[in-house]
Amino acid sequence: MLEHACKFEKAFDLFEVRDPFYKVELGNTPDCVDWKNGKKMCQVLKTFYELTVKISGSLYxxxxxxxxxxxxxxxxxxxxxxxxxxxxxxxxxxxxxxxxxxxxxxxxxxxxxxxxxxxxxxxxxxxxxxxxxxxxxxxxxxxxxxxxxxxxxxxxxxxxxxxxxxxxxxxxxxxxxxxxxxxxxxxxxxxxxxxxxxxxxxxxxxxxxxxxxxxxxxxxxxxxxxxxxxxxxxxxxxxxxxxxxxxSVPVSTVASESAFSTGGRVLDPFRSSLNPTMVESLICAQDWLRMGKDPIKVEEDLESIRKHEEALKILGVGVVINEESNQAV
Structure with a gap:
């Protein structure tokens, strides 16, 4: 937040010059000393932020x-x-x-x-x-x-x-x-x-x-x-x-907490009959798909999805015919 705010120091100064109600509406506004302290605090906190991000990773x-x-x-x-x-x-x-x-x-x-x-x-x-x-x-x-x-x-x-x-x-x-x-x-x-x-x-x-x-x-x-x-x-x-x-020993609990959160989204009240093996497979597959460099674009795969649906319909008809003729698939 501080890093983004410091980029608009000149914008705030120009806003104060052009708008006569700037200080009246906002009350306490940052002056040059506040901006200086904010930039210094940003440099101090950036080290802790980078450390937190580095040790909280779950894919390395x-x-x-x-x-x-x-x-x-x-x-x-x-x-x-x-x-x-x-x-x-x-x-x-x-x-x-x-x-x-x-x-x-x-x-x-x-x-x-x-x-x-x-x-x-x-x-x-x-x-x-x-x-x-x-x-x-x-x-x-x-x-x-x-x-x-x-x-x-x-x-x-x-x-x-x-x-x-x-x-x-x-x-x-x-x-x-x-x-x-x-x-x-x-x-x-x-x-x-x-x-x-x-x-x-x-x-x-x-x-x-x-x-x-x-x-x-x-x-x-x-x-x-x-x-x-x-x-x-x-x-x-x-x-x-x-x-x-x-x-293999993680130094942060972020990975464990993330796994529980993801598991709660996979196994919900409307889909509660999945066994533990299937839940683990879904969570692992989700991580592997997200690690891919190329994003999944459904709009570009509509034709292949349509062909897949037609194949499923044909397979469903074939199953019905086999059931009526009492023949095993």
Whole structure:
């Protein structure tokens, strides 16, 4: 509202000059000081607006950007507190106090918001450590970064125990094949079994991922994180499963509330016999159709709709004839 209002500053000034009843009818009217404060407030609130829109999305991953936005907001509030502008500093102090109530102690934060940033190939662990040190000081940042790394490796070990292929089957095959003297033991099979047995000595997915350089993404703004992990899943199979589970956690309740609202419109008192599977299918299909770039224009498809209706009528007549002749369709 402020952004649109500031565009009409000159229009209000001209209106005051041409209409003698301008101030009489409107009462309090904005002067030059009000317009200046409005523009400054618009710049302040724009940061919060962009942050809210970014983390409230429901068609893309939001968990990887959450802590990055928190750190940037902390740096911004610190700048307002230290700034020389007297009109911004009191507001910055109050906002910094509210910020510290929820995000002042990083040790109380859920570690998943840190994990989500680490599994983003544009940032990884080095960037997380840098942000923690810049936001909360070197001592707290370094200690927290080490704690996050230890817990991430512990979580990876749990996924490794669940999804790493077992070597028991290969050992059984080897023992059974040795008992059959008449069956030649192929050298290739023996080599593959040896590689499987030595799998524990090879560096795990997490080590490979953290030690490689950050991969440059051509278009960072439209970067699809889930597609990146889908492409790199053959190279990092266990870590890809962990990343998908971590990134699936939304940081806002907007998506859940939107799903309930959409469900209420799909399942109404006049259409209440749909089963849960059909309701889920309708909601998902609606999202997929809305994601399309080309809008649906019914006016351009009237001919195809007419042909479809004629086909349905013909099908209905055919069913009646078959029913009268007691023949199954």
């Amino acid at each position: 991953v939001t968990s990887n950007a959450f802590f990055l936005e928190i750190a940037q907001m902390l740096v911004l509030l610190k700048g307002w507190v230290r700034g020389s502008a007297l009109d911004v500093r009191p507001m910055g102090l109050k906002m910094k106090e509210k910020f510290d109530k929820y995000w002042g102690d990083p040790t109380k934060m859920n570690k998943f918001i840190f994990f989500a940033l680490v599994v983003d190939p544009r940032y990884k662990f080095k960037f997380l450590k840098f942000m923690l040190e810049e936001s909360y000081g070197n001592e707290i940042g370094t200690s927290l970064a080490a704690s996050v790394k230890d817990e991430l490796y512990a979580l990876y070990d749990e996924y490794k125990a669940l999804y790493q292929p077992s070597n028991d089957h290969s050992i059984e095959v080897e023992s059974s094949s040795q008992q059959e003297h008449d069956t030649p033991y192929l050298l290739v099979d023996k080599y593959e079994k040896q590689i499987m047995l030595e799998g524990d000595d090879v560096a795990n997915d997490l080590d490979v991922y953290l030690n490689e350089k950050e991969r440059k993404v051509p278009n960072v703004k439209n970067f699809d994180l889930l597609t990146w992990w889908k492409v790199n899943e053959p190279r990092l199979p266990i870590l890809a499963k962990l990343a998908r589970d971590v990134l």
